[in-house]
Amino acid sequence: MKVSTEKPKKGFSRRKFLARSGATILGSVALLYFGRSRVRGALSNLAAGMKFDSGVTDFDPTVWFEVNADNTITLKSPKVEMGQGIFTGFAILAAEELDVDFAGIKVVHASTLSGPQSTASTGMSNSTASLYTGIREVAATLRETLKLAASKLWGVPITTLQTADGVITSGSHRATYAEIAQQTKKWKLAQTPALRPASTFKLIGKEHKRVDAEEKVLGKAVYGIDTDIPGMLYGSVLYCPYFGGEVKTADTSRASDSPGVLKIVQDKQWIGVVARTRYAAEQAVSKIEVSWAFEPNYSTRDAIEAITVGNGVAVVMQDEGDATVDSKSERMIGEYRTPLGYHASMEPSVMIADVSGETVTLYASTQNSAFMRETIAAETDFKEENIEIIPRFIGGGFGRRGYKHNGIEAVKLSKAAGKPVHLLYTRQQEFQNGHVRPNTHHIIHGQLDTNGKVSVLQHEFATGSMAFLAVPIAKTIIGADFPAAGHGARIPYTIPNKTTKIWGGDLPFQTGLWRGVGMFANTFAMESFMDEMAERAGVDPLKFRIEHCGNTELLQRRKKLLLKLGEEGGWNTPKTDSLGRGIAVCEDRGTISAALVEVQIIDKKIKVTRVVQAIDAGIIVNPNGVRQQVEGATIMAISAAIYEEATIENSQFVQTNFVDYQVATLRDTPQIEVIIQGSLELPSGVGEPPISPVAPAIANAIYNLSGIRLRSLPLQAALEAHYRDSEK
Amino acid sequence: MKIALKINTEASTFEADPDMPLLWLIRDEAKLKGTKFGCGKGICGACSVHIDGELVRSCLYPAHMAHEKAVTTIEGLSKGQDRLHFVQQAWLEVQVPQCGYCQPGFMMAAADFLKRHKNPTEEDIQNSISNICRCGTYPRIIKAILLAAQTKNHESID
Incomplete structure (x- = not known):
């Protein structure tokens, strides 16, 4: 009935993974041998142009697909659906080669024991880009494998077979894929055939509705939090709200006596309760009397000082020409800061662990099953091969689910209780005990030549780490997080003398990935400064950027997109004095993304009224999906740019819920237009790139409107500080 | 109890x-x-x-x-999968959900809002519904509610 998935997985995927680990070790040895700074510089160059691998090595169709009795096909996705629309994109890619109705492909998550595995997380806007060819190849191989089986069953040459709508025909022979699958005991895998050329695409590039839209509209989609298995109990954990804190003394006697409580587990940094209901568990946790051992008095001021250019380890990321050249013109200096920020995903971190004997089943809202499994194996007594991670829909990722948060606790609670345990962060824990986007500090020096062109540009910036939360040793090896937090810091424009230097500071709390990684902060600084230089040069900001786009392929694409945005977005159309207009652009792993923003200031409040986004991301699999991502990134960017800031008092985050962590609501919704620049390049990412140009475009628009240059986020707070200062 | x-x-x-x-x-x-x-x-x-x-x-x-x-x-x-509430129909038509987690709450708020607002403006919607969506589906939520209002007025289903 189904294509067997029982045959042992091909060994090469594991071997390849081991080989890759070996490469990492060799890399570390090389660092020690050749001296760190040179190797760091070289690695930085490498990281800048890097296209990330999918982390998927197994493209055996019997691992990826099941042909169901109703002739639908199940595709097991090694990447997780968290809203970015990849299930729809994957179905389109597979259907294109499989000759089936697009609606007949059911996409589900692969678990760590079933379906194709990915050693890389879901993120970096990488799923469609990295699997665009792989999914079509594995689908085409399934089609040819089904044909091979049919030709054997019917005793006809394979060349006489045709496929359409899930049916194979040859002369008078006719069978559905499901019928062939039912009659085939042992599969002989076909060679991967040549892929269909873009000119014959029937599905790729057309408008498609999301495959998950209906279940999400009906309230039937199953997220991590919705996991409900027989005998399941509820956990609640008391975490230390203070950075790095540990339990000093704890009295759990009142908690033990609380109704419905079955088990209490005390760990070094937390105390967990298992009870019959979530309410009972939470009530019991509130009765725990605990004192914490922690380093007190750390504040936002300390985080700002730690993340300041000149503090920590410096790595040169870019060094072209001679940035020390003297010139008659004066140097311009711009100093920018971005704050700590939460992801604030609507679904807090949630894990449901079912420990039974030697095995663990973990139903998880995770962007990184492989890492979750490794971590549980490393931090508990369970062997990796005995741990199955079953990913579910995630209620918003944005980088928040790349780590181990509450997986270990869920496993320990389930083991203690001998029953499955559902463990959910409260919103306060999600904010105080998750990880945050690190703050940044940027100092940019620029010099113009006599023609008004930038002759020197130096970007020095400080930031915490984003990539090191999972691999802390990497901080020691590479010094500062140029691959992730430094993303987008290099100066892309054609400027003869330019340097970029990152300072990696230390923060005493968990910082990590956030939508767009470093691109968000670095683009804010760089594209704000481009406007400042344009003004000094007396050149229109759009024209000024184009004048610094030289002959590289990426810069030519940047130029073309900026021109299109200017033209279609109405850059030069008349406007009233109450409206400010700004523009900004970024390049993010092959995708160019540019935003034109219009703002007003009404009663001293920033109001974004219109955003036109233009994006060039190569071949578009589903334009509807791309527009969704661009619209969503625009809203999230408006939110982060204008309102969001996490602050610290006495070694804990101050903001514990949406009441004091303001995010954008319906009221902040501007008119949004999305321009998609089509191309025949292989697809690049769309989830993250459009978030980055929005903040600088807003700041530039505010300057255009008011003459007030805001150099720190969040912009509303910066504007209020400006008003306060000018009243003094 | x-x-x-x-x-x-x-x-x-x-x-x-x-x-x-x-x-x-x-x-x-x-x-x-x-x-x-x-x-x-x-x-x-x-x-x-x-x-x-x-x-x-x-x-x-x-x-x-x-x-x-x-x-x-x-x-x-909804009254079953075949007879979606007009708010849900509009949500599907406009393709609102991304991660989708907050959408049930939004649809419940929208259904309630439309009982009191027959011909809402964008501003009415923005000033009346304070739910939070982190994927940023707001532009489509507004569009879907406007569409649902039209559908409701035409078909007068409740």
Whole structure:
């Protein structure tokens, strides 16, 4: 009935993974041998142009697909659906080669024991880009494998077979894929055939509705939090709200006596309760009397000082020409800061662990099953091969689910209780005990030549780490997080003398990935400064950027997109004095993304009224999906740019819920237009790139409107500080 | 205490702590998972349901207060998969959801809003619904509510 998935997985995927680990070790040895700074510089160059691998090595169709009795096909996705629309994109890619109705492909998550595995997380806007060819190849191989089986069953040459709508025909022979699958005991895998050329695409590039839209509209989609298995109990954990804190003394006697409580587990940094209901568990946790051992008095001021250019380890990321050249013109200096920020995903971190004997089943809202499994194996007594991670829909990722948060606790609670345990962060824990986007500090020096062109540009910036939360040793090896937090810091424009230097500071709390990684902060600084230089040069900001786009392929694409945005977005159309207009652009792993923003200031409040986004991301699999991502990134960017800031008092985050962590609501919704620049390049990412140009475009628009240059986020707070200062 | 209530079309009785938030009764006892937890403080609206026809954020609503009342959740908004509520139809038509987690709460809020606003403007919507979506589906939510209002006016279904 189904294509067997029982045959042992091909060994090469594991071997390849081991080989890759070996490469990492060799890399570390090389660092020690050749001296760190040179190797760091070289690695930085490498990281800048890097296209990330999918982390998927197994493209055996019997691992990826099941042909169901109703002739639908199940595709097991090694990447997780968290809203970015990849299930729809994957179905389109597979259907294109499989000759089936697009609606007949059911996409589900692969678990760590079933379906194709990915050693890389879901993120970096990488799923469609990295699997665009792989999914079509594995689908085409399934089609040819089904044909091979049919030709054997019917005793006809394979060349006489045709496929359409899930049916194979040859002369008078006719069978559905499901019928062939039912009659085939042992599969002989076909060679991967040549892929269909873009000119014959029937599905790729057309408008498609999301495959998950209906279940999400009906309230039937199953997220991590919705996991409900027989005998399941509820956990609640008391975490230390203070950075790095540990339990000093704890009295759990009142908690033990609380109704419905079955088990209490005390760990070094937390105390967990298992009870019959979530309410009972939470009530019991509130009765725990605990004192914490922690380093007190750390504040936002300390985080700002730690993340300041000149503090920590410096790595040169870019060094072209001679940035020390003297010139008659004066140097311009711009100093920018971005704050700590939460992801604030609507679904807090949630894990449901079912420990039974030697095995663990973990139903998880995770962007990184492989890492979750490794971590549980490393931090508990369970062997990796005995741990199955079953990913579910995630209620918003944005980088928040790349780590181990509450997986270990869920496993320990389930083991203690001998029953499955559902463990959910409260919103306060999600904010105080998750990880945050690190703050940044940027100092940019620029010099113009006599023609008004930038002759020197130096970007020095400080930031915490984003990539090191999972691999802390990497901080020691590479010094500062140029691959992730430094993303987008290099100066892309054609400027003869330019340097970029990152300072990696230390923060005493968990910082990590956030939508767009470093691109968000670095683009804010760089594209704000481009406007400042344009003004000094007396050149229109759009024209000024184009004048610094030289002959590289990426810069030519940047130029073309900026021109299109200017033209279609109405850059030069008349406007009233109450409206400010700004523009900004970024390049993010092959995708160019540019935003034109219009703002007003009404009663001293920033109001974004219109955003036109233009994006060039190569071949578009589903334009509807791309527009969704661009619209969503625009809203999230408006939110982060204008309102969001996490602050610290006495070694804990101050903001514990949406009441004091303001995010954008319906009221902040501007008119949004999305321009998609089509191309025949292989697809690049769309989830993250459009978030980055929005903040600088807003700041530039505010300057255009008011003459007030805001150099720190969040912009509303910066504007209020400006008003306060000018009243003094 | 015993809490007797009607959830969607079904009358049920649950033994629960009277102060337990109604949200957990709906999700963990009645096993209706469409209503979501977001903030636990009545701010984000992910847990929105209707109680006797009124919009309520169930994460702050003690279970005992729902005793002998009628609760409608997202699962009860439509009359089966073939007859979606006009708000859900609009949501599908406009392709609103991304991660989708907050959408049941938004649709419950929208259905309630449209009872009181026959011909809403964008501003009415923006000023009346304070739910939070982190994927940034707001432009489509506004579009879907405007579309739903039209559909409702034309077809006068409730």
